Amino acid sequence: MPRACVVGTGPAGLAVADVLLAAGVPVDLVDEQPRAGGNIGRAMTDAALGPMRRRPELGGGRYRPGHPVLSVSPAREVVVRGPQRIERERFDAVFLCTGASDGQLPRPGLRQAGVKTAGALQALLKGQDVVPEGRVVIAGAGPFLHVVAADLARAGARVTDVVDRVAVIAYTGLLAKSRGLIGNLIEFVRTQAFLRTRGVKVRFATEVVEMGPSTLHLGGGKSLGFDVLGLSDWFAPQTQLARTAGCTIGYSQLGRYFRVECDAYGRAGVPGIFVAGEGQGVRGAIHAGLSGRLAAIAWLVDQGRPAPDATALLARREQVIGFAEKLEMIMYPAAREIDASAIACPCERVPVAAVREAVAFGLEDLNSIKSVTRCGMGNCQGRYCEPVVCRLLEAAGRRPRAPLNQKTLVRPIPVGMLADG
Numbered sequence: 534m535p536r537a538c539v540v541g542t543g544p545a546g547l548a549v550a551d552v553l554l555a556a557g558v559p560v561d562l563v564d565e566q567p568r569a570g571g572n573i574g575r576a577m578t579d580a581a582l583g584p585m586r587r588r589p590e591l592g593g594g595r596y597r598p599g600h601p602v603l604s605v606s607p608a609r610e611v612v613v614r615g616p617q618r619i620e621r622e623r624f625d626a627v628f629l630c631t632g633a634s635d636g637q638l639p640r641p642g643l644r645q646a647g648v649k650t651a652g653a654l655q656a657l658l659k660g661q662d663v664v665p666e667g668r669v670v671i672a673g674a675g676p677f678l679h680v681v682a683a684d685l686a687r688a689g690a691r692v693t694d695v696v697d698r699v700a701v702i703a704y705t706g707l708l709a710k711s712r713g714l715i716g717n718l719i720e721f722v723r724t725q726a727f728l729r730t731r732g733v734k735v736r737f738a739t740e741v742v743e744m745g746p747s748t749l750h751l752g753g754g755k756s757l758g759f760d761v762l763g764l765s766d767w768f769a770p771q772t773q774l775a776r777t778a779g780c781t782i783g784y785s786q787l788g789r790y791f792r793v794e795c796d797a798y799g800r801a802g803v804p805g806i807f808v809a810g811e812g813q814g815v816r817g818a819i820h821a822g823l824s825g826r827l828a829a830i831a832w833l834v835d836q837g838r839p840a841p842d843a844t845a846l847l848a849r850r851e852q853v854i855g856f857a858e859k860l861e862m863i864m865y866p867a868a869r870e871i872d873a874s875a876i877a878c879p880c881e882r883v884p885v886a887a888v889r890e891a892v893a894f895g896l897e898d899l900n901s902i903k904s905v906t907r908c909g910m911g912n913c914q915g916r917y918c919e920p921v922v923c924r925l926l927e928a929a930g931r932r933p934r935a936p937l938n939q940k941t942l943v944r945p946i947p948v949g950m951l952a953d954g
């Protein structure tokens with residue numbers, strides 16, 4: 534019996550597992566987080582494990598929470614950090630469902646206590662019931678900010694303001710055109726109404742320019758006090774494992790990030806390796822579930838096994854992608870001017886000015902920029918500075934040419950473990 538490994542237990546990974554387990558394929562379901570559900574459902578542990586719980590008799594695979602996957606080879610060898618040692622295992626198919634991360638544009642004063650990403654505040658709340666104390670401001674760009682503000686307010690946090698770079702008219706235009714996605718419109722309106730009842734001031738079309746200790750300076754000369762700030766300007770796919778596996782990585786002009794180039798089923802250019810969910814491009818939870826189902830179906834078909842019909846899933850996928858791309862258009866307009874003194878790579882403390890200098894010198898691929906500036910050499914291996922460097926290249930009129938190379942390992946581990954593994 535062929536065996537499959539699914540990396541990531543968000544909506545994409547769980548959808549893959551659901552289809553494969555229904556077809557009788559043993560699945561190893563691996564996630565570095567201690568609880569299943571991915572970024573949207575981290576709190577719904579039991580429901581999220583549905584695929585495994587409903588069909589234990591078809592398993593034979595394993596659910597492995599708290600296990601970071603360190604690399605995946607083109608020959609489908611999956612390297613996992615186990616409790617004591619590094620473990621390696623080869624599978625017949627590997628489904629990479631590793632989601633996205635949110636990040637911040639460099640600004641003067643950004644790297645100080647009390648500033649987190651909005652996603653980090655939400656993860657602390659959902660994963661560990663941490664409710665921030667004092668005045669909480671959520672800022673950056675996109676509908677996600679409003680969701681986080683509402684979640685925090687519901688949990689008892691004193692959220693005072695939401696500062697969103699996107700204009701309300703842009704949202705209205707987008708939502709009016711989102712045929713088949715009326716749920717998004719209803720959710721957005723409901724969230725605004727809720728924030729109003731909690732006295733949260735929502736400022737649309739407003740830019741965060743810089744920050745001092747406990748003060749945000751906004752475009753138009755206004756200032757705002759805060760104790761805790763959740764700031765998120767962008768989302769970008771986590772493609773590090775796809776890079777170690779040799780998948781084709783391409784640049785998205787709309788999202789201003791690198792993503793995995795796949796066919797509509799998530800076939801990622803390497804036999805037996807599929808990418809589902811945000812790795813294909815940041816498109817939201819509905820797309821993640823659809824793409825997970827499609828990837829599992831594609832592998833079953835490739836194996837000559839019976840598989841569910843994919844016609845309706847493919848049509849719905851197109852519709853959802855259309856909406857997500859329009860959202861990226863309004864979230865990421867032409868790159869704005871970034872202050873030269875701000876930090877582009879927080880791990881290595883590389884200033885924006887150093888990256889600009891490298892770009893002015895004529896460098897266009899990120900590995901060359903990394904060599905001369907150290908941008909991307911730190912702990913996060915470029916997850917947070919790559920989208921920033923892409924924006925700096927675009928601001929200089931260049932198109933980012935090649936992504937950062939991803940060597941094994943995609944997560945830091947103790948040297949002793951490496952020696953034993």
Ligand SMILES: Cc1cc2nc3c(=O)[nH]c(=O)nc-3n(C[C@H](O)[C@H](O)[C@H](O)COP(=O)(O)OP(=O)(O)OC[C@H]3O[C@@H](n4cnc5c(N)ncnc54)[C@H](O)[C@@H]3O)c2cc1C
Pocket residue numbers: 540541542543544545546563564565566570571572573574600601602603630631632633634635651652653655656680681768771774809810811812816817818819821943
């Ligand atoms: C921080 C954040 C918060 C979000 N909150 C919301 C929200 O409240 N509402 C909403 O509608 N949308 C939210 N989104 C968007 C939503 O999460 C996505 O649209 C959807 O969850 C994508 O599903 P996915 O399965 O592709 O990835 P995810 O749900 O992100 O799941 C990916 C999983 O892969 C795991 N993983 C990644 N790398 C590795 C590795 N190397 N080894 C092992 N496991 C790994 C992660 O731990 C994670 O559990 C959020 C996105 C982010 C980044």
